[in-house]
Amino acid sequence: MTRTSLAETGSTDVIVIGAGFAGLYMHHRLREMGLNAVGIEAADDVGGTWWWNRYPGARCDIRSLDYSYSFDPELEQDWDWSEKYATQPEILSYANHVAERFDLRRDVRFSTRMTSARWNETTNEWVVETDQGDRWTAQFLVMAVGALSAAKQPELADIDSFAGPTYYTASWPHEGVDFTGQRVAAIGTGSSGIQSIPLIAKQADQLTVFQRTPNFAVPAQNGPLDPEVVATLKRRYREHRAEQRVSYGGVVNPSSEQSAHEVPADERTQRFDAIWEEGMLFGFLGSFNDVMIDPSANAIVADYLRDRIRSIVSDPATAEALCPTTYPVGAKRLCLDTDYFETFNRSNVSLVDLQSTPITRLVPSGIQTTESLYEFDTIVFATGFDAMTGPLLAPEIVGKDGETLRDAWSAGPRTYLGLTTHGFPNMFMITAPGSPSVMTNMLVSIEQHVEWSTEAIAWMAERGVQQIDPDLEAQDAWVDHVNEVANFTLFPKGNSWYLGANVPGKPRVFMPYIAGVGPYREICDGVANDNYRGFTFA
Numbered sequence: 001m002t003r004t005s006l007a008e009t010g011s012t013d014v015i016v017i018g019a020g021f022a023g024l025y026m027h028h029r030l031r032e033m034g035l036n037a038v039g040i041e042a043a044d045d046v047g048g049t050w051w052w053n054r055y056p057g058a059r060c061d062i063r064s065l066d067y068s069y070s071f072d073p074e075l076e077q078d079w080d081w082s083e084k085y086a087t088q089p090e091i092l093s094y095a096n097h098v099a100e101r102f103d104l105r106r107d108v109r110f111s112t113r114m115t116s117a118r119w120n121e122t123t124n125e126w127v128v129e130t131d132q133g134d135r136w137t138a139q140f141l142v143m144a145v146g147a148l149s150a151a152k153q154p155e156l157a158d159i160d161s162f163a164g165p166t167y168y169t170a171s172w173p174h175e176g177v178d179f180t181g182q183r184v185a186a187i188g189t190g191s192s193g194i195q196s197i198p199l200i201a202k203q204a205d206q207l208t209v210f211q212r213t214p215n216f217a218v219p220a221q222n223g224p225l226d227p228e229v230v231a232t233l234k235r236r237y238r239e240h241r242a243e244q245r246v247s248y249g250g251v252v253n254p255s256s257e258q259s260a261h262e263v264p265a266d267e268r269t270q271r272f273d274a275i276w277e278e279g280m281l282f283g284f285l286g287s288f289n290d291v292m293i294d295p296s297a298n299a300i301v302a303d304y305l306r307d308r309i310r311s312i313v314s315d316p317a318t319a320e321a322l323c324p325t326t327y328p329v330g331a332k333r334l335c336l337d338t339d340y341f342e343t344f345n346r347s348n349v350s351l352v353d354l355q356s357t358p359i360t361r362l363v364p365s366g367i368q369t370t371e372s373l374y375e376f377d378t379i380v381f382a383t384g385f386d387a388m389t390g391p392l393l394a395p396e397i398v399g400k401d402g403e404t405l406r407d408a409w410s411a412g413p414r415t416y417l418g419l420t421t422h423g424f425p426n427m428f429m430i431t432a433p434g435s436p437s438v439m440t441n442m443l444v445s446i447e448q449h450v451e452w453s454t455e456a457i458a459w460m461a462e463r464g465v466q467q468i469d470p471d472l473e474a475q476d477a478w479v480d481h482v483n484e485v486a487n488f489t490l491f492p493k494g495n496s497w498y499l500g501a502n503v504p505g506k507p508r509v510f511m512p513y514i515a516g517v518g519p520y521r522e523i524c525d526g527v528a529n530d531n532y533r534g535f536t537f538a
């Protein structure tokens with residue numbers, strides 16, 4: 001669907017940037033409200049993260065029956081997921097199905113990247129420009145750009161000097177990559193690395209994994225969905241969706257009321273074994289009520305997960321190198337794996353621990369560390385994202401008084417409710433910093449944000465109000481609250497992308513709001529019901 005049209009100029013009601021799950025639902029809602037919208041999407045079709053991240057093994061770490069839209073009861077009855085955790089191709093098919101079913105491609109300009117958005121104070125409009133020379137004006141701008149969509153190049157000296165092909169998990173070739181007979185390097189052991197490494201290992205002649213920080217990972221225990229389980233859930237899907245909406249993470253997981261210290265060690269192990277066997281990724285964080293608050297409770301979970309690694313990986317030195325020891329479980333995003341640790345028992349796989357032998361530079365034949373030169377045919381980078389702020393700060397966004405978003409957020413993102421930011425009127429952000437977003441089932445968070453934003457737009461239209469802008473005091477109080485909640489927990493205690501710690505020079509601010517989607521929804525609804533407390537209308 002590569003774009004072939006000439007540059008366009010025009011005016012509309014709402015400009016929506018991004019056609020992933022957030023952008024698609026936004027188009028649907030706006031159309032239902034009788035508003036016109038123009039969508040701008042850099043990819044050549046819908047799907048967002050699932051359009052770009054096509055690396056081997058890419059799949060969702062939220063169960064497929066949960067990771068789907070709830071806005072249409074017929075849609076959820078009609079669609080059938082094949083596995084407990086859906087693969088990237090299946091999720092992309094779902095996005096395509098939704099786009100077709102609701103005719104959502106019609107308003108979107110694909111293969112087009114927004115380059116700038118400027119608030120015109122005279123006309124009270126956003127003026128958006130694209131790399132195709134388009135110029136659109138609209139009363140509202142919706143940034144539905146995703147939280148993990150700005151891939152990050154690793155900071156490695158002479159990165160372009162490697163003579164062979166290089167691949168990024170975040171922008172994998174659509175035709176796939178055949179590693180047969182090759183010596184492959186994989187750099188990065190976060191979720192993307194952990195999912196792709198076992199499959200690359202099966203195909204490549206040799207695979208060398210370069211690990212800077214080990215991660216905790218829990219086996220997906222994936223498999224085909226039991227038709228009985230699906231039928232039972234479909235019979236009560238509406239209630240299930242209602243439970244998701246008031247839950248902590250947008251999924252209905254049991255969470256314990258007990259402290260880890262209240263329970264005898266053998267009972268704790270039984271509970272952990274059950275979570276492990278169930279493949280319930282975030283079950284470990286809710287296994288006791290103090291796991292993410294009390295370092296000693298967290299250490300109990302960490303010890304269990306490290307023992308699991310030691311029991312899987314045959315070589316003791318490799319097992320120790322794969323054991324995370326420098327941060328609490330959950331402070332870096334937990335990973336869902338299939339045979340990740342088992343892969344290190346293969347004779348064609350080896351691990352290079354960059355903590356003891358860092359990479360010094362890339363060379364035409366491979367990777368030079370402080371200790372050795374490793375020669376490769378191909379390098380795979382699974383090196384992550386400039387998370388949450390990256391996609392919002394990439395284009396030039398200029399608000400009131402000529403202030404840029406980059407300047408406004410130079411010390412870290414500042415939002416009111418994670419939905420709006422002071423000085424940038426009529427701009428809504430979907431799953432931005434200051435909202436639960438990446439700590440949750442994104443589909444639940446996306447729907448809540450789209451619904452809240454469109455209800456605000458409708459409220460304004462009913463009253464003939466042209467402009468909405470959050471007050472600085474309300475925003476400051478929200479940012480303080482987000483930090484206060486985060487600092488009550490262990491979540492900020494790792495060098496994670498939650499904090500921006502993976503991007504050199506990025507301000508260290510814990511970005512997601514971690515009180516949970518249920519409480520957050522109540523706060524957002526309370527603000528709306530109180531005539532949008534904390535906002536100024538013009």
Ligand code: NAP
Nearest residue numbers: 059060061154155188189190191192212213333382383384
């Ligand atoms: P990530 O978690 O940020 O992992 C990036 C990896 O690359 C880390 O191991 C990092 O090491 C390493 N790295 C970065 N720069 C490096 C350098 N210069 N030298 C050596 N190593 C370097 O990124 P990701 O794996 O793409 O995952 C990001 C997030 O996307 C996940 O946390 C998750 O929220 C989401 N995701 C979800 C799924 C899923 O299961 N549904 C799959 C993929 C991604 P350090 O840890 O030392 O920085």
